[in-house]
Amino acid sequence: xxxxxxxxxxxxxxxxxxxxFISKYIFSLDHKIISRQxxxxxxxxxxxxxxxxxxFRTQLAWPNETxxxxxTLFSTWYTDGILKPEAYNAMITMHGTIMIFFVLTASxxxxxxxxxxxxxIGARDMASPLLNALSFWIFILASVFMLASLxxxxxxxxxxxxVYPPLSALPQTSPGSGLGMTLWxxxxxxxxxxxxxxxxxxxxxxLNMRTKGMTMYRMPLSVWALFFTAIVGLLAFxxxxxxxxxxxxxxxxxxxxxxxxxxxxxxxxxxxxGSPILFxxxxxxxxxxxxxxxxxxxxxxxxxxxxxxxxxxxxxxxxMIFSLLGITIMSxxxxxxxxxxxxxxxxxxxxxxxxxxxxAIPSSIKVFNWLTTLWRGNFHINPASIFAVGFVSLFISGGxxxxxxxxxxVDIRLHDTYFVIAHFHLVMGVAAFFGMFAGVYHWFPRxxxxxMNNTMGYIHFGITFVGAYLIFWPMHFMGLSGVPRRYYxxxxxxxxxxxxxxxxxxxxxxxIVFITQFIFIFNFFHSMYFGKKAPxxxxxxxxxxxTSPVEGIHGNWEGDLPVVHRxxxxxxxxxxxxxxxxxxxxxxxxxIESH
Amino acid sequence: xDYSLKYQERNQGAHKFIMWLAIxxxxxxxxxxxxxxxxxxxxxxxxxGFDISSVFSISTxxxxxxxxxxxxxxxxxxxxxxxxxxxxLFLTFACGLLFCYFQYTGWVYLTNQGFYPAGNPNPSPQxxxxxxxxxxxxxxxxxxxxxxxxxxxFMLLKSDKQLVVNPNSNVLQVRTDLLSxxxxxxxxxxxxxxxxxxxxx
Ligand code: HEM
Ligand SMILES: [Cu+2]
Numbered sequence: 001x002x003x004x005x006x007x008x009x010x011x012x013x014x015x016x017x018x019x020x021f022i023s024k025y026i027f028s029l030d031h032k033i034i035s036r037q038x039x040x041x042x043x044x045x046x047x048x049x050x051x052x053x054x055x056f057r058t059q060l061a062w063p064n065e066t067x068x069x070x071x072t073l074f075s076t077w078y079t080d081g082i083l084k085p086e087a088y089n090a091m092i093t094m095h096g097t098i099m100i101f102f103v104l105t106a107s108x109x110x111x112x113x114x115x116x117x118x119x120x121i122g123a124r125d126m127a128s129p130l131l132n133a134l135s136f137w138i139f140i141l142a143s144v145f146m147l148a149s150l151x152x153x154x155x156x157x158x159x160x161x162x163v164y165p166p167l168s169a170l171p172q173t174s175p176g177s178g179l180g181m182t183l184w185x186x187x188x189x190x191x192x193x194x195x196x197x198x199x200x201x202x203x204x205x206x207l208n209m210r211t212k213g214m215t216m217y218r219m220p221l222s223v224w225a226l227f228f229t230a231i232v233g234l235l236a237f238x239x240x241x242x243x244x245x246x247x248x249x250x251x252x253x254x255x256x257x258x259x260x261x262x263x264x265x266x267x268x269x270x271x272x273x274g275s276p277i278l279f280x281x282x283x284x285x286x287x288x289x290x291x292x293x294x295x296x297x298x299x300x301x302x303x304x305x306x307x308x309x310x311x312x313x314x315x316x317x318x319x320m321i322f323s324l325l326g327i328t329i330m331s332x333x334x335x336x337x338x339x340x341x342x343x344x345x346x347x348x349x350x351x352x353x354x355x356x357x358x359x360a361i362p363s364s365i366k367v368f369n370w371l372t373t374l375w376r377g378n379f380h381i382n383p384a385s386i387f388a389v390g391f392v393s394l395f396i397s398g399g400x401x402x403x404x405x406x407x408x409x410v411d412i413r414l415h416d417t418y419f420v421i422a423h424f425h426l427v428m429g430v431a432a433f434f435g436m437f438a439g440v441y442h443w444f445p446r447x448x449x450x451x452m453n454n455t456m457g458y459i460h461f462g463i464t465f466v467g468a469y470l471i472f473w474p475m476h477f478m479g480l481s482g483v484p485r486r487y488y489x490x491x492x493x494x495x496x497x498x499x500x501x502x503x504x505x506x507x508x509x510x511x512i513v514f515i516t517q518f519i520f521i522f523n524f525f526h527s528m529y530f531g532k533k534a535p536x537x538x539x540x541x542x543x544x545x546x547t548s549p550v551e552g553i554h555g556n557w558e559g560d561l562p563v564v565h566r567x568x569x570x571x572x573x574x575x576x577x578x579x580x581x582x583x584x585x586x587x588x589x590x591x592i593e594s595h
Numbered sequence: 596x597d598y599s600l601k602y603q604e605r606n607q608g609a610h611k612f613i614m615w616l617a618i619x620x621x622x623x624x625x626x627x628x629x630x631x632x633x634x635x636x637x638x639x640x641x642x643x644g645f646d647i648s649s650v651f652s653i654s655t656x657x658x659x660x661x662x663x664x665x666x667x668x669x670x671x672x673x674x675x676x677x678x679x680x681x682x683x684l685f686l687t688f689a690c691g692l693l694f695c696y697f698q699y700t701g702w703v704y705l706t707n708q709g710f711y712p713a714g715n716p717n718p719s720p721q722x723x724x725x726x727x728x729x730x731x732x733x734x735x736x737x738x739x740x741x742x743x744x745x746x747x748x749f750m751l752l753k754s755d756k757q758l759v760v761n762p763n764s765n766v767l768q769v770r771t772d773l774l775s776x777x778x779x780x781x782x783x784x785x786x787x788x789x790x791x792x793x794x795x796x
Contacts, residue, residue, distance in 0.1 A: 124602070127609035200616040208609035238620045242627030245729060254713030255721040257631070270714045273640050278631055285627075561602070 027137075029129035032552050034136050035114035036447060039440070041143065042107020043521065049098035050514050056091040059083040061507035063489035076151075085488045089158035090176050092486060094150050096161030097184070101191055102146065104294040104432045106139050109195075109233075112297055112439055113202045113226045115447060119545035120223050122211025122562050124555045127204045135197035138190055145187035152180035160486065162283060165258040165276050169250045172264045182251065185244050192241045199230035199237075211544075213564035217595065218583065220543050220568040221314060224321050225300025228328045229293050235332070236289035243282035250274070277342055284335035291428050292331045295395075296324065298435025299366060302388045305438045306370055308541050309385035310377025311579050313569035313594060316369045323369075326362035334359055340408045341415045349408040356406035360399070367396055378572065378579075383457025384442035384539075390465050391434040397469075398427025401476065416486070419479025422472045430468040437461075437520070444524075445538045449550045450531030456523040460516060467513035474502050540580045543568050547584060566593050607769050614776045621733065625784065628729070629791055632722045636795065643717045644796045645710055647701075647789070654697035655789050658734075661690030662782045665775045672771045677752040680771065684745035687778065691738040695731055702727060719796055726788055733784070737777050744770055 025033060055074070058067065059082075066081030077087035114132065118125050126132045150156045155175030159168035163184070171178040206219070206227050246257040258279045259271035307314040314320060336344060336352040370392045379385065401423040405411050414420060437460075444452045483496050490496040490503075537546040544564070548556045562584045570581040573594065587593060636642055668683035705711075705720065712721040747770075 127606060128613060131613065196617075196620050200613045200620070203616055204609045204612040208605050208612055234616060234620045235623055238623035239627040242624050242631070246628075246631065246725065249712075249721070249725060255724070256714075256718070257635075257721065272716050273718050275635065275638065278634055281634070282627060282631060 027133065029125070029133050030554060031114045031118045031125050031129065031132060032447070034132055035111050037136055038107050038110030038114060038139075039447075041140065042103050042111065043524075045098050045102040045107065045143070047517070047521075049095050049103060050517065052091045052095040052098070054511055054514050055083060056088055056095070057507040057510045059088055060489065061504045063491055086155055086158055086175050088488045089160075089174070089486070090150075090156035090180070093158050093160050093163075093176070094156055097146065097157075099429065100161060100290070100294065101188070102143065104429075104436075105290070106191065106195065108294065108432060108436050109226065109229055109297050110136065110139070110198060111436075112222070112301060112443075113198065113230070115443060116220075116222050116545065117202055117205055117226060118209070118556065119446070119548060120220050120543050120568075121206060121209060121214050122544045122557075122564065123205060123209035124557070124561070126201050127209055128201055131197050131201050135194045135201070138194035138197065142187045142190035142194060145183050145190060149180045149183035149187060152176070152178070152183060154178045155180055157181045157184040162287065163247070164283075165247060165250065165279050166262055169247060169259055170262070170264065170269070171251075182248075185248050185251075189241060189244050189248075192237045192244070195233055195237055199233045202226055202230040203234070211561045211564060217318075218564055218567045220300075221303040221317070221320055222297075222300040224324055225296045225303070228324045229296040229300075232289045232296070232328055232331060233293050236286040236293070239282055240286035240290075243279060243286070246282075247279065277339070280339050280342055281335070284338045285332070287338060288335040289331045291424070292327055294428055294432050295435075296327070298391060298432045298439075299324070301435045301439040301442075302370065302391045303366075303373075304543075305384050305388040305442050306373050306392075307569055307571065308442075308539050309380045309382065309388070310374050311380070311571045312373055312377040313571055313573075314369065315372040315375075316365075317567070317569060317595060319365055320369055323362035323365040327359065330355065330359045330362070334406075337406055337408075337411070340411045346408075353406060353408045357403060360403055360406070363395075363399055367392065367399070382441070383452070383454060383461055384438050386458075386461050387434050387438035387441060390461065391431050391438060393465075394426050394431040394434060394468065398423055398425070398431060402427060414479055416484055417479035418475040418483045418485055421485050422475035422479060425472050425475075426468070430472070434464075437464075440524070442539070443545075444527065444531075445534030445550075446545055448528050448531070449534050449552070450527050450529075451534050451538065452527040452531060453523050456519050460520045460523070463516040464513055467509050467516070470509045471506050471513065474506060478502065540578075542566075542570055542580050542582050544583060547582065567595060570594060610769060611772060611776065614773050618776070618780050621780075621784070624729065625726070625788065628722070628726055629788075632726075632795065635718055635722070641717050642719055644719060645705065645708075645723075647705075647723070647792050647796060650701040650704055651698070651789060654694050654701065655785065657690050657694045657697060658782045658785050661687045661694065662779050664690060665778045669771050669775045672748075672768060677748050681745050681748035681752065684741055684748065684771075684774075688738050688741040688745060691734055691741065695734060698727055698731055723792060723796065726792070730781075730785060730788060734781050737774070737781055740774055741778070744774055 024030075028034060028037075055070070055077070058070070067078070068081045070083075071078035071081050077083060077090070083091070114126075117123075155178065157163070157168070157180040158174050158176030159181065163181070167173050168177055168181055171181075206223060210216075210219070246255075249255045250257050250259055254270075256271035256274035258276050259269070259274040260276075261272055262269045303314055303320060333355045334352060336348065337356045340349055340352075374389070401419065405414060405420065405423055441452055441457055444450070478496075478499050481495070481499075483490070483499060490499070534550060536550055539546075544562055547562055549558070564583045565586045566581065566583055568583055570576070570583075572579045573581060575591075664683050664686045668680050668687060671677075671680040671683055702724075705723075710720045710723075712724040715721070
């Protein structure tokens with residue numbers, strides 16, 4: 001497996017052999033192609049995940065209306081024009097699973113690690129191109145299983161993206177806990193294997209394949225962020241794999257790791273002694289680091305994009321690296337803040353509160369540094385740069401509510417309400433999407449050799465940004481007054497009737513934002529074929545990817561690899577002729593290297 | 596040194612590093628199982644142990660022995676003795692097979708003693724069950740590559756092609772390097788699990 005990759009890469013030189021369409025675009029080993037494949041797959045998943053949210057939001061806004069059209073389109077999920085309650089649960093489960101794992105983990109990291117790691121460190125490809133391709137194809141296999149679970153005959157998985165047992169363990173408990181859940185678990189197991197394969201490769205490539213002169217402290221922050229992302233994944237995902245394996249055993253082989261003394265429909269089940277809380281611990285030991293696996297690549301992209309488009313060195317380069325390191329370490333120490341109400345020794349709750357509040361520190365260092373990078377910069381407005389600024393805004397808004405939730409006493413009141421939904425969609429969901437958009441707008445010329453259309457980019461940004469706040473801001477107030485998440489409708493609760501109109505507004509905005517994404521998709525595919533041809537270095541950036549030929553050659557550089565002489569943030573350096581100095585430019589006599 | 600040669604050398608180093616990382620993540624999987632084990636045991640309730648030393652001692656011995664045959668394959672390969680390397684690789688594969696067989700019979704023996712995983716009010720057998728199975732899956736996947744490597748060396752021997760172009764690009768060398776890292780890890784992992792189960796079950 002690993003070794004044949006060496007055979008392919010044996011002389012480390014650019015290859016020019018004739019390739020068929022299949023070997024070039026489908027089963028390619030080239031990191032540039034694999035990066036595109038991850039992006040396309042992620043876009044398809046994102047459209048599906050978004051569509052599901054439109055369906056369940058429609059139910060929340062108009063719980064008493066019938067939608068015959070939707071019934072004809074999605075007949076299995078609707079009866080009498082109304083979304084079935086169990087289908088509602090399935091929609092939210094699959095929405096969360098798709099967005100968190102398939103879009104924001106696999107596709108975000110897969111796209112940008114593949115694109116940027118070899119390019120920005122000056123390598124011809126990943127350490128093991130074969131393992132890299134395998135990682136993508138196992139991801140596709142996982143996708144097939146996940147898609148199948150959505151269409152499982154007795155119902156799609158509906159235990160929430162967190163798949164807590166006993167709901168997820170016992171087929172009797174809900175229609176989606178039958179075949180659908182089995183497929184879900186298989187898909188996630190494959191997904192983890194794919195993520196691990198990718199991660200191993202990224203780390204090893206970064207540590208071993210850097211070109212001459214590319215010391216660790218000369219790597220762009222995007223590479224640093226992807227590096228730490230892979231480390232977090234490597235340590236956290238195997239534990240989720242263990243949890244999934246134990247759950248599979250409980251489901252299929254009659255063990256009771258997570259099950260105990262359960263009575264379903266009046267009849268006691270033969271399980272005894274298991275602990276569902278054990279599952280929660282195993283799940284969140286991954287689950288919390290997972291949110292950082294999602295956000296770290298976005299942070300890296302944003303750091304890079306902000307520096308380039310404000311024509312200033314990133315503020316506090318080393319502080320950025322060490323705050324990434326801090327987040328990496330601390331993300332493993334806070335998982336139980338998701339379990340404050342699961343029954344926990346109050347002292348332990350206090351410990352986790354303290355660690356949770358501490359993790360806000362490295363996060364705020366990063367925010368401070370982004371703002372100071374922008375401060376008095378020569379800010380160039382374009383879709384990439386404003387999406388990056390949007391990321392910072394969303395990350396601040398969502399991060400502040402994290403501090404509320406992190407305090408166990410406050411969380412007991414807010415847990416499982418819309419307040420939590422608001423928190424994590426702003427800080428992670430939408431923010432990570434913004435990071436991804438910033439990255440796509442910024443590196444599109446590098447990926448496809450053409451420029452994207454700016455006007456469409458601005459419209460996309462404007463509506464999405466305003467829409468995100470319109471959707472999630474009101475949810476804070478709903479959560480504060482106790483509106484619980486994951487409820488099918490609120491008809492029977494007088495206390496929540498005041499939010500009936502609010503639910504309509506949120507849903508209407510959701511639909512508008514969803515449709516707006518098609519502007520982006522149109523722009524993307526149209527520009528791929530008809531966009532303006534990109535110059536060699538469209539943003540006047542310093543990093544190595546812009547020195548490789550625009551058309552994209554196998555091995556990335558003709559002849560020798562570029563040699564690096566300076567850090568990646570020499571923008572507007574005093575005394576320089578231009579407002580940027582490429583990393584390949586040797587230091588002038590007497591010039592001091594910045595850090 | 597020629598730059599492309601150096602590149603390729605680093606690339607081979609990178610492959611070994613990937614294997615180290617894979618080993619680390621595999622350790623995390625078992626850390627997950629063994630910590631779940633300890634949490635569950637610590638929570639009190641029914642927990643009957645079992646002395647596994649007699650049940651799994653043969654398989655433990657076999658997997659340790661197979662580390663030795665792996666080492667032989669490694670050395671033979673370094674010396675360019677393809678035939679011997681191929682044979683030793685195959686022997687290692689066979690040891691893997693034997694190991695799995697004795698794990699299985701050990702398991703059957705335990706089940707007959709009432710130490711079965713499903714529906715048993717005593718939770719300890721189910722942990723043992725999971726740990727043994729997931730370790731065996733690791734071993735089986737290693738065996739697949741052992742078999743491939745053994746066959747490939749054999750075929751290279753028959754085709755009498757000029758193999759060693761230069762010492763740095765000896766693909767076979769890297770292959771057995773990676774394989775032996777993985778295989779020794781399998782042995783050490785089982786030793787850890789065996790010790791863990793011996794002391795805590
Ligand atoms: C500023 C530091 C942060 C703190 C103190 C914090 C704290 C918390 C707490 C205590 C919860 C549990 C709420 C509950 O279920 O009752 C929570 C939920 C969540 N947080 Fe954060 N958070 C922070 C930043 C982040 C970041 C940066 C992300 C992602 C990038 C994130 C993603 C999530 C997600 C996804 C959930 C909900 C999971 C679920 O129940 O489905 N948080 N946060
Ligand atoms: Cu968390």
